[in-house]
Amino acid sequence: MSQHQINLTINGRPHCSTVEGRLTLSDFLRGDAGYTGVHVGCEHGVCGACTVIVDGNAVRSCLMLAVQADGSKITTVEGLAADDGTLHPVQQAMKDECALQCGFCTPGIVMTLTALTNCANKPSGDTLVQAMSGHICRCTGYQGIKRAAMKLGGDAA
Amino acid sequence: MKPAPFDYLAPSSIAEACQLLSEAGGGATILAGGQTLMPLLALRMSQPFILIDITRIAALKGVTRNAGITRIGPILRQNEAIADPTLAQAQPLIVTATRHVGHHQTRNRGTIGGSIALGEPAAELPATSVALGASLELTSTRGTRRIAAEEFYFGPYATALEPDELLTGIHVPEWQSGTVWMFREISQRPGDFGLVGLTGALTVKDGRIERAGIAWFGMGPTPIKARQVEAALLGQSINTLDPRALAELAIADTAPFDDHHASAEYRRTVGKRVFASALSETLNLRAAA
Numbered sequence: 001m002s003q004h005q006i007n008l009t010i011n012g013r014p015h016c017s018t019v020e021g022r023l024t025l026s027d028f029l030r031g032d033a034g035y036t037g038v039h040v041g042c043e044h045g046v047c048g049a050c051t052v053i054v055d056g057n058a059v060r061s062c063l064m065l066a067v068q069a070d071g072s073k074i075t076t077v078e079g080l081a082a083d084d085g086t087l088h089p090v091q092q093a094m095k096d097e098c099a100l101q102c103g104f105c106t107p108g109i110v111m112t113l114t115a116l117t118n119c120a121n122k123p124s125g126d127t128l129v130q131a132m133s134g135h136i137c138r139c140t141g142y143q144g145i146k147r148a149a150m151k152l153g154g155d156a157a
Numbered sequence: 158m159k160p161a162p163f164d165y166l167a168p169s170s171i172a173e174a175c176q177l178l179s180e181a182g183g184g185a186t187i188l189a190g191g192q193t194l195m196p197l198l199a200l201r202m203s204q205p206f207i208l209i210d211i212t213r214i215a216a217l218k219g220v221t222r223n224a225g226i227t228r229i230g231p232i233l234r235q236n237e238a239i240a241d242p243t244l245a246q247a248q249p250l251i252v253t254a255t256r257h258v259g260h261h262q263t264r265n266r267g268t269i270g271g272s273i274a275l276g277e278p279a280a281e282l283p284a285t286s287v288a289l290g291a292s293l294e295l296t297s298t299r300g301t302r303r304i305a306a307e308e309f310y311f312g313p314y315a316t317a318l319e320p321d322e323l324l325t326g327i328h329v330p331e332w333q334s335g336t337v338w339m340f341r342e343i344s345q346r347p348g349d350f351g352l353v354g355l356t357g358a359l360t361v362k363d364g365r366i367e368r369a370g371i372a373w374f375g376m377g378p379t380p381i382k383a384r385q386v387e388a389a390l391l392g393q394s395i396n397t398l399d400p401r402a403l404a405e406l407a408i409a410d411t412a413p414f415d416d417h418h419a420s421a422e423y424r425r426t427v428g429k430r431v432f433a434s435a436l437s438e439t440l441n442l443r444a445a446a
Contacts, residue, residue, distance in 0.1 A: 001162035021165030021208065022198070043159060044196035048262060057236070057265040063195040064266065065188075067165055068210060112262060133347040134260030 006070040010035065011079030019066045026050040028066035029076060037077035037107045041136075048135035051108035052076050058115035058131075077107035080114060090114045090152060097148040101139035109135050109145060117152050125153025160198035167210040171296060174211055174323055179298040181207050183320040188212070189232055190267035192259060193275055217270070217325060220244050229327040231270020236261070238269050247331050250289060250338045254281040254356055257340075260348040273306070274324045276316045276379070279350040281342065283310060284380035286327065288357045288372035294326035301325070310379035332368070336360045339371075339435040343427055345418065351375040352419045353427045355435055357383075359390070366390045376424055377412035385409045386432075400436040404429035 002021040007014065010033055017032055029038045029052065038061055041047035045063045052061045053075040080088035087095065090113045100106045112131055116123050123131075128149035137145060168174040178185055186205035188194055189212060197203035211217060217232040220243045227247045229238075238244055238255045245252055251269075258281055259267055272282040273293065286293075286306035293304050295318060309317045318324065337359050342351040357371035369390045371383040386407040390398075413424035436442070 002164040002166075004165065020162070022160040022162055024159070024195075024199075044199045045192060045263065046196075048260075051262055054265075058262050059265045060192075060262055062199070063191055063263070065165065065191075065195075065210075067167075068191075068212070116261075130347065131261040134262040 004067045004070070006067055008069050008071065009073045011075060017066075021065065021067055023066045024062050025052070025054075025064040025066050025069050025074075026061035028069075029061060029074070032066075035076040035078050039104055039107055041104065046136065047105070047108075048112070049105050049108040051111045051135070053111055053115045056115065056118070058112040060134075075111070075114070077110055080110065088114065090117060090148075093148040093151050094145075097144050097151060099141070099144035099148040101137075101141040105135055105137045105139075109137075113149060113152055123153055125150035125155030128153045159201070160195075161201055161204040163205050163208045165208050165210065167213045169213055169215075171214060171216055171323065171325055174209055174214060175296055175298050175321070177207070177209050178321045178323060181209075185209050185320075187274075187323060189271040189274075190234065190263075191271075192263045192267040193271070193277070211323065212268075220247075222247055222331070225331050227329045227331055229269055229329065231268060231274070231324045231327060233269045235259070235264035235267045235269060235272070239264070248289075248329055250285055250340060250356065250358055251282070251329065253338065253340045254285040257281045257342050257351070263348075270324045270327060273327060274316065274318060276310050276312075276314050277350070278310075278313050278377060278379055279352075279354070279375035280380075281351070281354060281356065281374060284354060284372040284374035285340075285356045286329070287380045287382050288370045289329050289332070290370055291327055291329040293324055294328060295319075295322040296325040297322045303328070306380075307382055312378045332358050332360055332370075335362050336368075337439045339439040341431045341435045342374075343431065353424050353431055355428070355431050359439065361395060361440070364394055364396060366393050366395065371407070373408075373411050373428065375413075376408070376428060377414070381411050383407055383410050395440045395442070398436070398440065398442060400433040400442060403436070404433045407432040 007016050026040050029035045039049040041049035043062050050061045054072050185207035188208050188210045218230040221228045235255050291306045340356050342354040344351050354374035360368035369387040373381040408428045413421040415421050
């Protein structure tokens with residue numbers, strides 16, 4: 001059972017930690033680094049709740065080992081709103097469109113939409129809605145999520 | 158943390174990775190994108206002693222073209238493949254197939270080689286490799302060998318890859334100009350495995366089919382090459398083709414099964430329709446399905 005030292009940046013802050021090889025990135029972010037906005041649902045890559053941004057891309061943090069994130073820049077939902085509490089445009093769109101019910105799946109959805117809308121080529125609303133196939137909302141509140149995605153893509157909901 | 162304990166190793170060269178595989182004597186598992194392996198580790202269905210992460214090996218990356226062959230580095234991420242300009246030009250069918258693999262979020266981690274080496278029978282990339290006549294480069298401390306994708310798959314997740322071997326390259330022949338591509342996948346939701354999938358290439362010259370490579374996924378224990386219909390299509394004039402008449406032959410090599418998603422009969426029925434409509438649409442034939 002191997003131990004590894006990892007250096008990474010989380011929400012702009014450098015982190016250094018020693019982790020066991022088998023520690024998942026999701027457990028590392030929640031347990032070791034304290035970013036509990038990373039929600040862990042199924043822990044085997046089906047639900048999408050644990051999605052974070054690693055080096056610009058939305059990935060499921062339960063399907064990655066913490067040791068694999070050595071040298072990466074990670075953004076969790078805690079890293080989105082401004083210090084004065086101003087919401088990120090994705091968060092604002094989710095709020096405006098009532099795109100959350102219990103809120104468990106929300107951080108993952110917000111991170112996928114953030115990663116995609118940060119790209120140089122602005123994706124269409126349809127592309128954003130397609131990417132929602134990687135998330136499960138057990139409240140089944142998909143219509144609000146869809147409206148928020150369409151709005152972010154510049155399409156009428 | 159749910160996986161059973163293991164030693165994590167991240168070699169920086171192919172030689173080092175092969176040495177580690179050889180020394181582990183079957184106790185090691187390769188980690189590439191991890192989008193299939195990580196769930197298996199979390200569920201403890203896989204409990205390797207050693208996990209060898211190959212994603213830091215630079216020699217396993219990249220797409221190159223040489224003498225009519227496209228060589229794909231196995232650790233190319235699926236979303237990187239979709240955005241790769243070389244691949245878009247040389248291997249559009251692989252790009253199309255990759256768009257259907259998993260979800261956007263898993264394609265950011267999942268690799269082309271990982272999907273091909275795993276051998277899931279309902280997966281898009283193994284069948285597409287078979288259809289295009291790709292060959293796989295397998296390396297171990299014993300040397301490097303090449304095997305046709307068509308001969309690589311034995312059964313669900315059972316392949317010709319030996320425990321000490323690593324997939325180090327995917328060599329895909331470049332089909333000449335005049336080639337048209339077909340890709341169809343019937344699944345319950347986007348991102349789900351295909352219940353019925355068809356992937357293939359047809360080279361048309363002077364109105365006749367000169368070359369055909371067609372394979373099914375989700376239609377048997379491995380990707381299935383549709384040999385009988387390939388043979389029947391060769392030399393045919395596209396003006397006199399009857400896609401519906403060929404549909405029975407198209408599924409003749411398949412061996413679909415019943416599972417909780419669909420029955421074998423459903424898969425055969427849908428397969429015939431999918432083939433007929435894909436062929437007509439690809440060749441711009443009259444509505445046939």
